[in-house]
Amino acid sequence: MTNRERVFQAYLVSAARLGDRKAMERLAEMCGPRLLAHAGRLLDDRQSAEDVVQSAWIDILHGLPRLADDRAFMPWALRIVSRRVVHVIRRRQRQRRLASQLRPEAPESATSQGPPAADAATIRALIDRLDAPHRATLALFYLEDLSVAEVAVALDIPAGTVKSRLTTARHKLRAFLKGETDEQDR
Known part of the structure; x- marks a missing residue:
């Protein structure tokens, strides 16, 4: 990200904090792909990643008034997405444990790639x-x-x-x- 883009992003954050809907939309357009890529890398599931980012935007927009430094927006937003991902992973782990308790000796699928x-x-x-x-x-x-x-x-x-x-x-x-x-x- 260039310095110019960082300054523009900080401006959008500031305007969004003041309730500017257009700034919120532009901020989501600008930062959404990076947040989605981050969630996708952690989850390896595009649909779950999209769900996580969508719900994270609610937290992000509600939390903007508490963000002290507009320039720290991206690391802060990535942390919110990361926390959401952790919740999804923990839920999946609980579901896997429950499933394994219900069928204790389920064979794992073995797929090999060249x-x-x-x-x-x-x-x-x-x-x-x-x-x-x-x-x-x-x-x-x-x-x-x-x-x-x-x-x-x-x-x-x-x-x-x-x-x-x-x-x-x-x-x-x-x-x-x-x-x-x-x-x-x-």
Whole structure:
């Protein structure tokens, strides 16, 4: 995001806070795709991601009067989306536990995919192998181009945890790549 876009976004936030409906709509148009991409990366389900972002916008618009810094809007909004995602994931986990208690030995479906054709697809597949916290941290830092401090705000974790997750994720990706290379060389 360019500095000009950040300034315009801060203006929209300020106008939306004052009740300007057009500013709210423009803010949703401007930031909605990034929020949806973030939720989609965490949930791997477009429909659930859309639902999460839609409900998050209600919290975002109601919370605007309490936002102290208009320039911090995006990390703040990402944190709201992240919290909504956590609720969805927890609900899914409860449902899975309940389902597994009802049918304790349900076989897991095993689907195997061949090696990805492009390097980008390979990296994406390796990132998908990471757990959700590491995936989210990588995505916000590299794909959303947020700073460590902004990622910390978005995920509601300390900056040191962001750095630790980035380091761990990089090491895991290197190990995955080395493992992929070793397997292909055999």
